[in-house]
Amino acid sequence: MIPSRRTCRLVSIALAACISANGVAQQAPSGREGSKSRARSTQTPVLLDYQPGIESRAVDILKSSSERLAAARSMTFTATVSYESPSRLGPPLIYSTRSEVVMQRPDKLRVITLGDGPRSEFYYDGKTITAVDPAQKLIAVADAPPTLEAALQKAYEIGAVYFPFTDVIVADPYKDIADGLNTAFYIGQSSVVGDTTTDMVAYVSGDVFVQVWIGTQDKLPRRIYAVYLNDPARLRHVLALSDWVLAPPLSAEAFAPAGTSGAARIAFERPDAAGAHAMQPPPKSQRSRPQ
Numbered sequence: 017m018i019p020s021r022r023t024c025r026l027v028s029i030a031l032a033a034c035i036s037a038n039g040v041a042q043q044a045p046s047g048r049e050g051s052k053s054r055a056r057s058t059q060t061p062v063l064l065d066y067q068p069g070i071e072s073r074a075v076d077i078l079k080s081s082s083e084r085l086a087a088a089r090s091m092t093f094t095a096t097v098s099y100e101s102p103s104r105l106g107p108p109l110i111y112s113t114r115s116e117v118v119m120q121r122p123d124k125l126r127v128i129t130l131g132d133g134p135r136s137e138f139y140y141d142g143k144t145i146t147a148v149d150p151a152q153k154l155i156a157v158a159d160a161p162p163t164l165e166a167a168l169q170k171a172y173e174i175g176a177v178y179f180p181f182t183d184v185i186v187a188d189p190y191k192d193i194a195d196g197l198n199t200a201f202y203i204g205q206s207s208v209v210g211d212t213t214t215d216m217v218a219y220v221s222g223d224v225f226v227q228v229w230i231g232t233q234d235k236l237p238r239r240i241y242a243v244y245l246n247d248p249a250r251l252r253h254v255l256a257l258s259d260w261v262l263a264p265p266l267s268a269e270a271f272a273p274a275g276t277s278g279a280a281r282i283a284f285e286r287p288d289a290a291g292a293h294a295m296q297p298p299p300k301s302q303r304s305r306p307q
C-alpha cells in the first residue's frame with residue numbers, strides 16, 4: 017500500500033502534449049519498472065540509524081487490511097493524492113489529483129481523474145486498455161492481457177501509466193509490502209483521519225518509508241504517507257482513500273468509455289521516451305531536478 021509515483025501527464029505523448037498540468041496516471045522515469053514491488057525488490061534496502069525491527073502487531077494490521085481488500089471481488093473508492101515536486105525556489109510545490117476508482121476482479125478497472133489540470137479517463141475491460149482526453153477529444157486503445165496486474169504492467173510499458181493506488185487493487189496487497197520489509201511498528205490510534213478510528217502503522221519496505229492509517233473496525237486504508245529514503249529531497253507523497261464501497265454490483269458498461277464517437281484515435285506512446293517534460297519521481301541514484 018505505497019503511493020509510489022507522482023501524478024503527471026497522460027498516457028500517450030499526444031495526450032501528454034495536450035494535457036499540460038496532469039493526466040490519467042502517474043509516470044515513472046525511463047528505465048524503471050511499472051511495478052513498485054519490482055522496483056523495491058531490485059533496490060538495496062535502506063537501513064535507518066534506528067532499527068525497531070518488525071512488530072507482530074503492525075504486521076497483523078497490515079495483513080488484515082490486505083485480506084479485506086483481496087477478498088473484495090469489486091470495489092469503488094476515491095483516491096486523493098497530494099505530492100511534492102521540486103521548485104527552483106527551493107521549497108517543493110504541492111500538486112493534487114482526485115481519482116474516482118471502480119474495480120472488478122480479475123480483469124476490470126475504471127479511473128476518472130480530476131486534479132490540477134483537465135479531466136482524464138482510463139478503462140480496462142479485460143481485453144483492451146483505453147485512455148481518453150474528453151476536452152481534447154482524443155482516445156488511445158491497445159490490446160491488454162486478461163488480468164488486472166498484467167494490464168497495469170502493460171499500460172506502464174507502452175504509455176508510462178501508473179496509478180498511486182495500485183497496491184490497493186492488486187490481488188495480494190501485502191505481498192508488495194512484504195518484499196523488502198525490514199521495519200514495521202505500531203504507532204497508536206487516531207480519530208481524526210477518515211472520520212473514523214484508525215490504527216497507525218509505520219514500516220520500511222525496500223527504500224520507502226510509509227505511515228498508514230487503517231480503519232480499526234473495517235480494516236480499510238484511509239491515508240498513506242510515503243517518503244523515498246534514497247531521495248535527497250525527501251519529498252512527501254500522501255494518498256487519502258475515501259468513499260469505500262466493497263462488493264458493489266457492476267455492469268460491463270461501467271468499464272466502457274461513453275461519448276467518444278467523435279474522438280480522434282491515437283496510439284499509446286511513452287512521454288518519457290519522447291523526451292516530454294513531466295513531473296516524475298526522483299531517480300534513486302541522482303538528485304531531483306527542480307521543475
